[in-house]
Each structure stands twice: as structure tokens, then as C-alpha cells.
């Protein structure tokens with residue numbers, strides 16, 4: 001049994017962790033080794049004050065990175081036991097991982113791990129083909145395995161009711177100039193290692209669109225290239241809405257996203273109705289759920305695309321000077 005993780009194990013696992021999604025691709029995470037444990041931190045220097053004043057989005061992203069980290073360590077044969085928010089006096093430390101009993105990864109863990117570099121947000125219209133029942137079941141099971149729930153909106157009226165809530169939230173956010181300026185400042189029209197590349201930002205929103213697009217500087221669509229008329233919309237939620245619940249939800253989000261990728265599905269996220277408290281409550285009530293909605297996803301069969309850039313792993317590691 002190992003005493004602790006090594007710098008090499010940290011660097012290898014963090015290389016996978018940073019493939020996680022984050023609001024505007026800000027990549028708000030750091031990783032360090034302390035007393036043999038790997039710690040995942042929210043990077044307080046990469047907050048989005050106008051878009052994410054509470055830090056919800058940063059904790060979801062850090063949770064998603066934590067899931068990749070866990071998976072990478074497991075597939076390397078060195079799984080971890082995880083404590084969330086281990087130090088009350090250091091709220092930026094979202095998790096501490098210590099080596100558990102070494103074991104071989106299962107085939108399911110290996111498949112999910114293989115999905116990490118293939119996953120990306122696909123904001124383009126999907127094919128109209130429905131998502132089959134067994135894939136839907138796998139997605140729900142992925143959320144449940146990580147102690148969260150996943151509600152799939154069934155039927156036109158449920159999706160229309162959701163769309164109304166989402167457009168309302170989108171309008172509230174768009175009225176805030178600081179929010180618009182912040183979003184625009186993270187759109188990248190030239191190659192960059194963070195932010196949303198305009199080419200990946202999806203097409204420009206049109207009046208006929210059922211769901212509101214966040215608007216990352218995309219082009220107008222050519223005629224006939226509308227979004228799928230009956231999208232599969234899924235709402236991920238957690239038991240509560242504490243900081244720990246949000247880290248738990250981030251892990252569940254990533255398990256759902258990797259499960260979708262592994263099933264040949266594409267996903268885009270839309271979180272405007274999570275970011276506006278009254279819309280979030282409306283959404284929760286409309287689902288008849290306890291707890292807190294934490295993310296909304298559009299899921300379907302998409303055109304091929306490509307992963308977005310990340311900063312180099314060494315930029316997010318805090319290593320003792322002699323080990324850097």
C-alpha cells in the first residue's frame with residue numbers, strides 16, 4: 001500500500017482533470033500535493049464576478065475536474081478515497097484524495113476514461129433521431145451513481161414549459177451590461193488556451209429557436225439548418241445546494257457527460273435558468289423535485305466536432321519548488 005501520491009501521479013491525473021468543462025472555459029482549478037494527498041482547489045483568481053457571483057459555476061467545474069482525476073487515478077491502478085471540502089478554514093480546497101487499496105480498473109471505468117479526450121460541448125443543431133431508451137437509462141444511472149438525479153423532460157409541453165423559463169432567465173441575464181461584457185471578454189476569435197473559441201460557440205441564436213443560446217459570437221445559420229424540433233432536455237440536480245452539494249453535482253455532471261460521449265451522444269449545456277434564482281426555483285417546482293437543479297443539458301446525435309483548448313497542465317499545478 002502506498003504512503004501517498006507522487007508528483008508524477010498528480011501530473012498524469014491532472015492532465016485528464018483539466019479536460020473538464022467550465023463556464024466560459026475559464027478553467028477555475030488548481031491541483032497540489034500535500035502530505036501525500038492530492039488536493040483540488042478552486043482558483044480564486046479565475047472567478048467570473050458578473051456571471052458567477054456565488055462561485056456555483058467554479059465549484060461545478062472543480063467537481064467535474066475532480067471526477068476526471070478520480071477516474072484517471074483509478075484507471076492507473078491507484079484509486080483514491082475522497083474527502084470533500086476537508087478544511088473548513090480553507091473553503092477553496094474542494095477535495096483531498098488519498099490512495100486507496102490498489103486494484104485493476106473495470107472495463108466500464110476504462111470506457112469512461114477513454115471518453116475524456118473525446119468529450120466536448122456541441123452547440124450545433126443535432127440530428128432529429130431520438131435518444132434510445134437504454135442510453136437514457138445509462139445517463140440517469142450515471143447521475144444516481146454520483147448521488148444526484150437526472151430528470152429527462154418528456155413531451156412537447158414539458159420542453160415548452162422549460163423553454164419559457166430558460167428564455168426568461170436569458171433575458172434577465174442579458175439585461176446586465178457587466179454580464180454581457182464578461183461573456184464577450186471570454187470569446188476567442190484567435191487561438192488561445194482558455195475561453196470559448198468563436199468557432200465552437202455554436203450558431204447565432206435566431207427568433208425561431210426553442211432554447212436560448214448563450215451567444216459566443218457565432219455566425220448566422222444557413223436556411224434549413226435549424227435546431228432539432230424536439231430536443232432531449234435533461235436537468236441534473238442534487239439533494240441540496242451547499243458548496244459540497246455543488247462539488248458532488250460537478251462530479252455527477254462529468255459522469256453523465258462521459259457516459260453520453262461513450263454512448264455516441266453529443267451534449268451542450270445551458271445554465272441560464274440555474275443562474276437566475278427565481279428561474280431555478282420555477283424549474284425545481286415544475287419538475288416536482290426536492291433539492292436543487294444544478295445544470296441543464298441538451299442531448300442528441302451531433303455532427304463531429306473537436307475539443308476546445310486548455311492551458312498546459314503545469315500552469316495549474318502547485319508543486320514544491322524542487323519538484324516543479
Ligand SMILES: Cc1cc2nc3c(=O)[nH]c(=O)nc-3n(C[C@H](O)[C@H](O)[C@H](O)COP(=O)(O)O)c2cc1C
Pocket residue numbers: 019020021022023024025056057058060061119120121122123195196214268269270271272307308
Ligand atoms: C457550470 C457550467 C455552466 C455552463 N453553461 C453553459 C451555457 O449556459 N451555455 C453553453 O453553451 N455552455 C455552457 N457551459 C459549457 C462551457 O462553456 C464549456 O464547458 C467550455 O467552454 C469548455 O468547452 P468544452 O465543454 O467543449 O470542453 C457550461 C459549463 C459549465 C461547467
